[in-house]
Amino acid sequence: MEQTMRRIGVLTSGGDAPGMNAAIRAVVRAAVHHGVECVGIRRGFTGLINSDFIVMDAASVSGISRRGGTMLYSARSDEFRTEAGQEKAVATCKMLCLDGIVGIGGDGTFRGLHDLAQRGIAVVGIPGTIDNDISCSTYTIGYDTACNTALDAIDKLRDTMQSHERCSVVEVMGHNAGHLALNVGMGCGATTVLIPEKKIDLDRDVIEPIREARLVGRTHFMVIVAEGVGDTYEIAQRIKETTALDVRVTVLGHVQRGGAPTSRDRVAATYMGYNAVRLLLEGKTDRVVCVQNDDYVDYDITEALRMKKGIDEQAYKLLRELASVTIIPRSSSGS
Ligand code: F6P
Numbered sequence: 500m501e502q503t504m505r506r507i508g509v510l511t512s513g514g515d516a517p518g519m520n521a522a523i524r525a526v527v528r529a530a531v532h533h534g535v536e537c538v539g540i541r542r543g544f545t546g547l548i549n550s551d552f553i554v555m556d557a558a559s560v561s562g563i564s565r566r567g568g569t570m571l572y573s574a575r576s577d578e579f580r581t582e583a584g585q586e587k588a589v590a591t592c593k594m595l596c597l598d599g600i601v602g603i604g605g606d607g608t609f610r611g612l613h614d615l616a617q618r619g620i621a622v623v624g625i626p627g628t629i630d631n632d633i634s635c636s637t638y639t640i641g642y643d644t645a646c647n648t649a650l651d652a653i654d655k656l657r658d659t660m661q662s663h664e665r666c667s668v669v670e671v672m673g674h675n676a677g678h679l680a681l682n683v684g685m686g687c688g689a690t691t692v693l694i695p696e697k698k699i700d701l702d703r704d705v706i707e708p709i710r711e712a713r714l715v716g717r718t719h720f721m722v723i724v725a726e727g728v729g730d731t732y733e734i735a736q737r738i739k740e741t742t743a744l745d746v747r748v749t750v751l752g753h754v755q756r757g758g759a760p761t762s763r764d765r766v767a768a769t770y771m772g773y774n775a776v777r778l779l780l781e782g783k784t785d786r787v788v789c790v791q792n793d794d795y796v797d798y799d800i801t802e803a804l805r806m807k808k809g810i811d812e813q814a815y816k817l818l819r820e821l822a823s824v825t826i827i828p829r830s831s832s833g834s
Pocket of ligand 1: 514515628629630672673674675726756
């Protein structure tokens with residue numbers, strides 16, 4: 500391994516995600532293991548502009564893997580998008596003698612890291628977002644925990660919806676991406692799922708599946724809506740008017756971003772954190788660590804940002820197919 504790194508910084512930026520702490524721990528421990536000092540930059544790129552940092556040693560990250568959120572805080576920085584902001588950030592890197600930066604976040608974070616790379620700072624990004632919308636990676640830190648958190652809530656909702664024979668319209672996060680909604684919809688056996696990647700026709704995509712499910716004997720219905728689709732309350736109103744069902748809306752909101760990370764998130768975060776440090780030690784820069792078919796690989800950030808990630812079409816089709824199958828009640832006299 501080439502070793503030109505003496506001190507690196509680690510930051511989290513954009514929307515937080517469960518597992519970010521496990522990634523921070525892996526970055527710090529991997530750095531220390533290789534004799535590299537580590538500095539935690541607080542509040543993302545805002546912290547880099549304002550020299551808001553803490554020195555991190557191996558002990559400073561003890562016991563954080565199991566915690567949700569990010570111990571380094573997160574922020575979105577408008578100032579960093581300006582020339583002046585980026586110059587201040589580079590000045591901080593120089594002042595702190597940082598040879599490299601590991602940034603954990605989404606596309607916005609990677610764009611910021613790329614800007615730093617253009618100004619001569621070695622950078623590596625780690626995909627951390629509950630939206631799972633980083634195109635170069637099949638998996639992003641936080642996604643599994645968010646899916647499980649949403650499923651847990653929906654299972655509870657299902658109990659009461661079933662008792663009252665209602666229709667539940669559940670809004671999950673995902674401004675531009677429907678991966679979370681689709682996965683959660685599949686997991687809870689939703690009647691239908693609405694995602695921003697698909698042009699929505701309310702009759703075809705909501706009313707019709709409810710009708711089909713009703714025809715085969717269902718008495719309660721679960722409609723999952725990704726927040727980017729539009730006004731969830733309007734969708735609920737439309738269902739009520741067209742079907743005369745008793746409809747209730749639940750917006751799961753930021754609950755999905757919190758909580759203790761699942762083992763999948765902790766493990767992925769650990770591998771990604773370790774690999775990010777390895778890349779810096781190998782003299783690589785402007786890269787993002789990704790998962791592809793269970794392998795940890797890396798891409799050039801610009802290339803990664805250009806890639807497109809479609810939704811799982813098969814899951815979308817399957818979900819609808821399975822929702823309207825006729826269930827023949829078992830005979831109560833049978834054994
Ligand atoms: O983390 C991604 C995400 O959860 C999106 O799905 C959502 O639209 C957005 O963040 C909201 O983030 P905030 O409320 O922090 O701006």
